[in-house]
Amino acid sequence: MSQKALGKHFRKGISLIEITRMFPNDHVAEAWFEKQRWGAVGKPSTCPICSKSGKISSVPSRKPLPYWCGSCRRNFSVKTNSVMHRSHIGYQKWAMAIYLWTTTLKGVSSMKLHRDLEITQKSAYFMAQRLRKAWDVSGLEKMIGPAEADETYMGGKRRNMSNAKRKTQTGQGAVGKVAVAGIKDRKSNRVVANVVGSTEKDTLQGFIKDNVETGSELYTDEHASYPGIDGYSHKSVRHSCNEYVKGVVHTNGVESFWAMFKRAHKGTYHKMSLKYLQRYVDEFTTRHNLRSSDTAKMMQDTVAMMDGKRLTYADLIADSGLESGARK
Ligand SMILES: [Zn+2]
Incomplete structure (x- = not known):
């Protein structure tokens, strides 16, 4: 019997070639993030900082924070109030990182992010921690078994x-x-x-x-x-x-x-690091839980999970050096 006859769902992947066409530059990638987080490209209807609506304007000259909220009087971008908050890494690299993160079953070392995305080892390490934070999902509804x-x-x-x-x-x-x-x-x-x-x-x-x-x-x-x-x-x-x-x-x-x-x-x-094992446990459970979806959906879900989560600097440096073996 063919697998189709068994009703098996084939997940739709995205090839490396396709992903480079999807995100040819930062500008296109930024628009993709806006679409995922805010539902449309351009300024959002509510402010990601104070959640108020109505007084938001575009200020392209203020890049990398191209929007202004008249209520809280703050500039912001699509990175604001997400795990990408204050990250200096560009949108194209973030999109590529999410692609690697969702499609690589055995996880992505920060060494690989460093090499593939042409970012420093330190940036790669922090980026991996931010992605792990996004995939930390607790409080889901209870399972019904078996x-x-x-x-x-x-x-x-x-x-x-x-x-x-x-x-x-x-x-x-x-x-x-x-x-x-x-x-x-x-x-x-x-x-x-x-x-x-x-x-x-x-x-x-x-x-x-x-x-x-x-x-x-x-x-x-x-x-x-x-x-x-x-x-x-x-x-x-x-x-x-x-x-x-x-x-x-x-x-x-x-x-x-x-x-x-x-x-x-x-x-x-x-x-x-066993001390921070829970972060890796979260990473692998979420990767497993998203895995039956098409790659595009996995990437969208990951952006949704980034929302409202921020890492403090202390969180980021807490276990730095772990992959170089400096600490147990
Ligand atoms: Zn605001």
């Missing part, structure tokens, strides 16, 4: 342990590893994941309750923290007995997400 929940560890020596042994070690014990709890919703294919302080019952069950509607089907492995969870139809497989799939009961979906995340950790972000 949901697969699982936990994993990043860093430390657990990597060398067998899966079964690792799973039996639920405490905080070993140094240098961080637990991450994750859930994959089978219906929507959405993944949510959080760095957690421990893998104890209260923590893992609390994470499920925060993210999955009660009454949903819930599948896990035999980890001791899951049995007895209230309000869910919970079933598990016993990985320690080599039982991985029992009918619909398995955690393969969430585990393939972990596998992807770990490959990226190893291959792209050699020194993903």
Whole structure:
């Protein structure tokens, strides 16, 4: 049977050649950002700073802040009040960065942004942090299941342990590893994941309750923290007995997400700082969650997610040097 007959959706990509035609210069790219953020090219109907309308004018001579709000008496641009706020990088490079960010499954190192966009390493590093901030989406509506929940560890020596042994070690014990709890919703294919302080019952069950509607089907492995969870139809497989799939009961979906995340950790972000692991977790969950869309839609959604989010200078420099391995 052909894939079409199975009703599979083929996502529409954008080739490198097409993307260079879409964004031939800063001017065209700036208009694209305005269209995405404000719904039309040119001055917006409301001010991105004070949210008032009616007194906004175009002042092209004031570039890079070509608009003026008479209410708050401030100049602004389409970068204002977004993760691009006060970025000196041009619109064409921002658009290209979003393209790379959304289309590269294993993540984009700041070294690659530095080389491909012809920007300094420092700018590339900050740009990556800004994009991660855009993709930090919390507070989405709860999943309705069936949901697969699982936990994993990043860093430390657990990597060398067998899966079964690792799973039996639920405490905080070993140094240098961080637990991450994750859930994959089978219906929507959405993944949510959080760095957690421990893998104890209260923590893992609390994470499920925060993210999955009660009454949903819930599948896990035999980890001791899951049995007895209230309000869910919970079933598990016993990985320690080599039982991985029992009918619909398995955690393969969430585990393939972990596998992807770990490959990226190893291959792209050699020194993903555990201290700032949540930023990378957000990056990979959002990339996964947007992935079934066409590339153009993924890029539009990313611009929408930039809105109202700003990084302070302290945020930006907080873990600088991490990819050069200067810090653990
Ligand atoms: Zn204003």
